[in-house]
Amino acid sequence: xxxxxxxxxxxxxxxxxxxxxxxxxxxxxxxxxxxxxxxxxxxxxxxxxxxxxxxxxxxxxxxxxxxxxxxxxxxxxxxxxxxxxxxxxxxxxxxxxxxxxxxxxxxxxx
Numbered sequence: 001x002x003x004x005x006x007x008x009x010x011x012x013x014x015x016x017x018x019x020x021x022x023x024x025x026x027x028x029x030x031x032x033x034x035x036x037x038x039x040x041x042x043x044x045x046x047x048x049x050x051x052x053x054x055x056x057x058x059x060x061x062x063x064x065x066x067x068x069x070x071x072x073x074x075x076x077x078x079x080x081x082x083x084x085x086x087x088x089x090x091x092x093x094x095x096x097x098x099x100x101x102x103x104x105x106x107x108x109x110x
């Protein structure tokens with residue numbers, strides 16, 4: 001672990017807006033990232049192994065796709081929990097978000 005910025009890389013999480021408290025200043029060494037729970041650093045490959053080939057990039061691209069045409073929880077949150085999102089088995093151009101969609105924008109800390 002090294003000292004660093006406020007929003008370190010984290011397995012299965014995308015920060016759409018960095019709102020972590022300023023005192024959170026630890027990040028993992030190169031080739032590592034925080035596990036989902038932010039309790040330890042894991043090899044990036046360990047996180048990648050949780051995803052099928054190409055799924056991670058597809059899901060992240062859809063999270064940031066402003067023209068996807070449907071809402072997901074990530075649209076209303078600063079932190080997006082990718083562990084609850086999967087490719088739609090009935091339409092492989094879409095994702096299914098199993099997270100509850102909040103009614104208003106909320107900040108979510110780890």
